[in-house]
């Protein structure tokens with residue numbers, strides 16, 4: 001059987017794709033699918049984006065890799081571009097989201113040790129997802145991700161998400177806290193949207209105690225919520241931001257951005273990566289940052305989000321099995337009253353790619369290049385599938 005030499009780390013859908021264009025994918029049998037998941041928030045500009053394709057094609061024919069022991073002009077340019085769009089000051093490039101968070105965690109620990117804190121501790125949230133390496137799975141607030149991998153890493157304490165009072169209580173009793181690591185919207189956790197004052201509230205608590213505010217924008221960043229980063233809608237500037245997913249539109253690249261007291265923590269020898277920020281990855285990132293800004297893609301996000309979420313609310317009105325439709329930019333969650341993982345395969349059979357997370361939440365992460373017609377098709381197909389599913393007797 002094909003794939004028998006792959007470690008079974010994923011319960012894969014029985015489909016493979018040969019080609020993509022914009023919001024559409026074609027499988028190896030020639031069948032077309034509307035992609036409402038974008039490789040899990042990666043292909044924000046859609047598949048085979050002409051600007052990104054041209055940049056990486058040109059770069060592949062010029063220079064792929066040298067080493068971080070040399071200057072990398074494209075990496076310097078990508079850092080300039082990221083700082084310009086984010087208000088941050090320094091960038092460390094890596095290859096994935098988990099690595100970006102590892103860099104943030106190491107910055108927090110060094111920051112703590114420089115302030116003579118013996119066990120630098122990071123506050124992380126219930127329901128959080130930060131990655132699959134040992135430190136980031138420890139930071140993740142989901143026992144399923146951690147089970148079997150004990151001993152976990154020390155130096156984390158957990159608070160409920162969207163609960164400022166819980167963080168204030170930790171501050172009262174724990175003198176070792178150095179940072180808060182938090183997602184502006186929880187993605188894997190089920191498209192959980194905190195109240196509008198949450199990030200500003202965390203910023204105030206961090207300022208009061210000299211902690212670093214570290215935002216995991218691996219999923220929320222790179223235009224997905226309609227601004228380059230989510231915090232830019234909240235009037236908040238973090239000390240550290242991590243991103244990856246959409247940064248290369250499919251080329252693996254991650255980044256840890258820092259400013260102020262977090263900007264100059266790392267010195268030579270403290271951290272590194274062989275591939276991180278190589279010329280190919282940085283050519284992709286530069287093309288993505290440019291395309292997101294030039295083409296007004298981000299400006300369309302609020303209207304698209306409202307069209308999809310509004311359409312779903314309308315089509316699913318009066319369905320008692322639908323608990324809630326929540327949306328923030330191009331992160332849309334349809335919360336059902338029962339586990340609904342089977343919908344992923346049914347949607348695929350109907351030519352629609354979606355995701356289910358946190359058991360009961362249909363998660364939509366469409367590329368930002370969705371047309372209005374794509375949005376309407378998504379609403380029509382998904383609401384029909386959901387209605388049909390909810391009409392079935394609940395399995396005992």
Ligand SMILES: *Cc1c(COP(=O)(O)O)cnc(C)c1O
Nearest residue numbers: 096097098129130131187218219
């Ligand atoms: C996907 C994700 C990660 C992990 O990124 P990888 O590239 O898979 O390591 C971390 N944090 C958040 C919020 C994510 O969505």
